[in-house]
Amino acid sequence: MSVDRGHAAATYDLVVVANRLPVDRVVEDDGTVSWRRSPGGLVTAVEPVMQSHDGAWVGWTGGPDSDEEPPEESGMRLVPVSLSEQEIEYFYEGFSNGTLWPLYHDVVAKPEFHREWWDAYVTVNRRFAERTAELAAENAMVWVHDYQLQLVPGMLRELRPDLRIGFFLHIPFPPLELFVQLPWRRQILEGLLGADLVGFQRPGGAQNFVRLVRQRVGHKTHRDLVYLPDGRTVEAAAFPISIDYDGLAELSRSEAVEARAKEIREQLGNPRHLLLGVDRLDYTKGIYKRLRAFGELLEEGTLDVEEAVFLQVATPSRERVDEYRRLRDEIDRLVGHINGDYGRIGRPAISYLHASYPREEMAAMFRAADIMVVTPLRDGMNLVAKEYVACRESNDGALVLSEFAGAADELKQAFLVNPYDINGMKSAVLDAMRAKPRDLNRRMKAMRKTVKEHDVAAWAAEFMGRLSEARPAHHKRLRPHDSD
Ligand code: ADQ
Numbered sequence: 054m055s056v057d058r059g060h061a062a063a064t065y066d067l068v069v070v071a072n073r074l075p076v077d078r079v080v081e082d083d084g085t086v087s088w089r090r091s092p093g094g095l096v097t098a099v100e101p102v103m104q105s106h107d108g109a110w111v112g113w114t115g116g117p118d119s120d121e122e123p124p125e126e127s128g129m130r131l132v133p134v135s136l137s138e139q140e141i142e143y144f145y146e147g148f149s150n151g152t153l154w155p156l157y158h159d160v161v162a163k164p165e166f167h168r169e170w171w172d173a174y175v176t177v178n179r180r181f182a183e184r185t186a187e188l189a190a191e192n193a194m195v196w197v198h199d200y201q202l203q204l205v206p207g208m209l210r211e212l213r214p215d216l217r218i219g220f221f222l223h224i225p226f227p228p229l230e231l232f233v234q235l236p237w238r239r240q241i242l243e244g245l246l247g248a249d250l251v252g253f254q255r256p257g258g259a260q261n262f263v264r265l266v267r268q269r270v271g272h273k274t275h276r277d278l279v280y281l282p283d284g285r286t287v288e289a290a291a292f293p294i295s296i297d298y299d300g301l302a303e304l305s306r307s308e309a310v311e312a313r314a315k316e317i318r319e320q321l322g323n324p325r326h327l328l329l330g331v332d333r334l335d336y337t338k339g340i341y342k343r344l345r346a347f348g349e350l351l352e353e354g355t356l357d358v359e360e361a362v363f364l365q366v367a368t369p370s371r372e373r374v375d376e377y378r379r380l381r382d383e384i385d386r387l388v389g390h391i392n393g394d395y396g397r398i399g400r401p402a403i404s405y406l407h408a409s410y411p412r413e414e415m416a417a418m419f420r421a422a423d424i425m426v427v428t429p430l431r432d433g434m435n436l437v438a439k440e441y442v443a444c445r446e447s448n449d450g451a452l453v454l455s456e457f458a459g460a461a462d463e464l465k466q467a468f469l470v471n472p473y474d475i476n477g478m479k480s481a482v483l484d485a486m487r488a489k490p491r492d493l494n495r496r497m498k499a500m501r502k503t504v505k506e507h508d509v510a511a512w513a514a515e516f517m518g519r520l521s522e523a524r525p526a527h528h529k530r531l532r533p534h535d536s537d
Contacts, residue, residue: 063130063188064187064188064189064190064191064193065106065107065108065109065130065188065189065190065193066106066107066108066190066193066194067102067103067106067107067108067109067193067194067195067196068108068109068110068111068185068188068189068193068194068195068196069095069099069103069108069109069110069111069129069195069196069198070110070111070112070181070185070195070196070197070198070202070205071095071110071111071112071197071198071199071202072112072113072145072149072198072199072201072202073091073112073113073114073115074091074110074112074113074114074115074123074131074133075090075091075095075096075110075112075126075131076088076089076090076091076114076123076126076131077089077090077091077114077115078114078115078116078119078121078123086121088123088124088126090126095198096126096127097297097300097509098294098509098510098512098513099196099513100127101510101513101514102513102514102517103127103128103129104127104128106194107190108128108129108130109129109130109131109132109188110126110129110130110131110132111132111134111181111184111185111188112131112132112133112134113133113134113135113136113145114133114135117136117137117138117141118135118136118137118138119133119135120133120134120135121133132184132188134177134180134181134184135180136177139173140173140176140177142373143167143169143170143172143173143174144170144173144174144176144177144201145201146371146373146374147165147167147169147170147173148167148170148171148173148174149174149200149201150371150374151164151165151170151374151376152164152165152166152167152170152171152235153200153201153203154200154224154337155376156227156231156232156234156235157200157224157225157226157227158224158225158227158337158430158431158432159225159227159231159430159431159457160231160234161336161337161430161431162336162376164234164235166234166235166236171236171237174204175204175240178202178203178204178205178208178244179204179208181202181205182204182205182208182209182212183208183212185197185205185209186209186212186213189213189216191215192215192216192217193216193217194216194217194218194219194517194520194521195209195216195217195218195219196219196220196221196516196517196520197209197218197219197220197221197248198220198221198223199221199222199223199224200222200223200224203220203222203241203244203245204240204241204244205220205244205247206218206220206244206245206246206247206248206251207243207244207245207246207247208244208247209247210247210248211247217249217520217521217523218247218248218249218250219248219249219250219251219252219516219517219519219520219523220245220248220250220251220252221251221252221253221292221294221516222251222252222253222254222258222433223254223294223433223434224254224433225254225255225258225431225432225433225459226253226257226258226259226261226262227261228261229261229264229265229268229269232261232265233265233269238265238269239269239270242262242265242266242269242270243270245262246266246270246272246279246281246287248287249285249286249287249288249520249523250287250288250289250290250516250519250520250523251287251288251289251290252289252290252291252292252516253289253290253291253292254291254292254293254294254433254434254459255291255293255433255459255462256290256291258291259277259289259290259291262289263276263277263278263279263289266279267279277289277290288519288523290519292512292515292516292519293434293459293460293462293463293507293512294433294434294436294509294512295436295439295504295507295508295509295511295512296436296439296440296443296504296508296509297508297509297510298439298443298504298505298508298509299505299508301412301416301440301443301444302443302444302446302505304412304413304416305416305419305420305443305444305446306446307413309413310413310416310417310420311420313413313414313417314417314418314420314421315421316417317364317417317418317421318421321362321364321404322362322399322400324358324359324360324361324362325360325361326356326360326361326362326423326424326486327361327362327364327421327422327423327424328347328361328362328363328364328422328423328424328425328426328482329363329364329365329366329418329419329421329422329424329425329426329441330343330344330363330364330365330366330367330425330426330427330428331365331366331415331418331425331437332366332367332368332429332437333367333368333370334367334368334369334370334377334380334381334384334407335370335371335377335380336376336377336380336430337429337430337431337432338367338428338429338430338432339428339429339430339455339472340365340367340380340384341380341383341384341387342428342430342472342473342475342478343426343428343472343478344363344365344384344387344388344391344403345387345475346475346478346479346482347363347391347402347403347482348387348390348391348394348395348402349475349479350479350482350483351391351394351395351402352394352395355479355483358395358396358397358400358401358402359397359400361486362400362401362402362403362404363402363403363404363426364403364404364406364418364421364422365388365403365404365405365406366406366408366410366418367384367405367406367407368407368408368409369381369407384405388403388405391403415440416444419440419441419443419444419445420444420445422441422450423449423450423451423486424450424451424452424453424482424485424486425437425438425441425450425451425452425453426453426482427441427452427453427454427455427458427460428453428454428455428470428472428478429455429457429458429472430455430457430472430473431457431458432455432457432458432459432460433459434458434459434460435454435455435458435459435460436460438452438454438458438460438464438467439460439464439504442464442497442500442501442504443501443504443505445497445501448493448494448497448498448501449490449493449494449497450493450497451467451468451485451486451488451493451496451497452464452467452468452496452497452500453467453468453470453478453481453482453485454467454468454469454470455469455470455471455472456469456470456471456472457471457472463503463504463507464500464503464504465499466495466496466497466499466500467496467500468481468482468484468485469481
């Protein structure tokens with residue numbers, strides 16, 4: 054039961070803790086402040102759970118030094134955590150996105166290790182933990198999200214041993230050999246072990262975690278369970294995230310989206326093959342190698358811009374981090390080269406867009422594209438692959454998908470590629486172009502069934518269901534005789 058003694062001291066049965074709140078603060082031209090719901094799967098995922106609980110969401114507003122509380126959203130209280138300019142630089146851009154992000158993505162870029170970044174990470178995680186401890190009702194469930202907040206479960210457990218704490222990592226959890234580079238590896242593992250349930254996108258992530266805990270912290274483990282000296286048990290398991298399949302499928306069927314899809318194809322010159330890439334502009338997404346593969350197909354004369362064009366949408370992201378600025382320049386140059394060499398008047402080989410679009414426009418692009426090219430070098434899941442599938446009601450279209458995206462575990466009927474193998478990607482694109490409609494139909498039907506059956510509501514319900522079965526601290530589990 055939660056207690057409402059007016060907002061200030063109210064407590065909640067379910068608290069979601071994520072780096073960002075699900076709203077953006079918008080300052081209008083006349084200076085008035087409003088809040089806009091920020092697009093994102095997480096809100097959609099937790100909304101149904103929040104409505105059946107008495108929920109609060111703790112997160113940062115996205116700007117410096119702001120603890121102004123936004124209005125409630127979908128029946129949940131939104132509780133801001135404030136970050137200073139320097140914390141944004143050290144905690145968010147630094148340790149989260151300059152250290153952990155590259156380290157957890159196969160060291161695709163070089164992670165930087167700075168002690169002052171780590172100090173800010175500890176300080177900010179503590180602030181989140183303290184705020185959450187004040188908000189959670191007795192025996193409440195707390196669901197902490199992602200790599201920016203890995204110390205929160207441990208800090209919260211110390212403050213509030215009564216809570217049931219779940220943690221979900223949206224990005225990959227790296228193999229031991231990479232993780233051990235981190236000077237603060239032990240603190241991170243101990244932070245995560247504060248949770249009762251630690252969720253990962255793929256079974257491999259859960260296995261990496263359990264192996265590290267056994268070898269580096271020395272706790273007993275058995276399969277996906279960790280046995281702590283205080284008698285608590287921590288479970289590690291995979292919960293592959295998904296999308297609001299029905300919502301997106303319905304949107305994609307609308308006449309407006311259909312008309313817009315047709316218009317997009319016309320504006321691109323009605324090519325026989327329209328290839329599409331949609332990503333945050335991030336070095337893990339494999340945009341550069343993907344466009345090179347397409348450029349080579351044009352260079353060799355295997356393809357011609359009269360028959361195939363590429364629409365690449367890349368939303369700029371983390372622009373204050375050096376590595377992202379470099380990537381943006383590299384891709385700008387590559388696109389310039391390819392268009393300069395192979396484009397014709399009114400027919401660029403690659404239409405390259407930096408904008409962020411509303412859902413309708415995204416759905417129209419997915420409907421318009423014959424081949425969706427999703428080739429991250431490493432990705433926790435990749436929702437774009439699932440979104441494309443949800444928009445292909447006609448069961449046509451092909452998905453070229455990296456083996457290194459979590460989505461590859463479920464979308465087995467995609468044209469799977471190794472994103473480092475440029476020749477392999479070229480062949481996969483050609484295979485997709487030449488595939489018989491019956492083959493494409495069979496693949497798309499199977500993938501649509503998978504995503505429909507395992508949508509985001511199922512994902513959230515599974516995680517919450519498992520967390521609600523987790524034993525509170527005073528219920529000791531029997532230890533097995535041996536560990537593996
Ligand atoms: P991301 O790295 O952000 O997420 P992804 O899963 O592809 O990657 O999600 C991106 C989302 O942004 C998609 O819903 C997509 O439609 C949307 N989007 C992309 N470009 C857009 C644009 N130009 N305009 C509007 N919307 C756009 C992290 C992990 C992933 C994991 C998710 C969820 O890196 O591996 O799948 O979290 O757990």
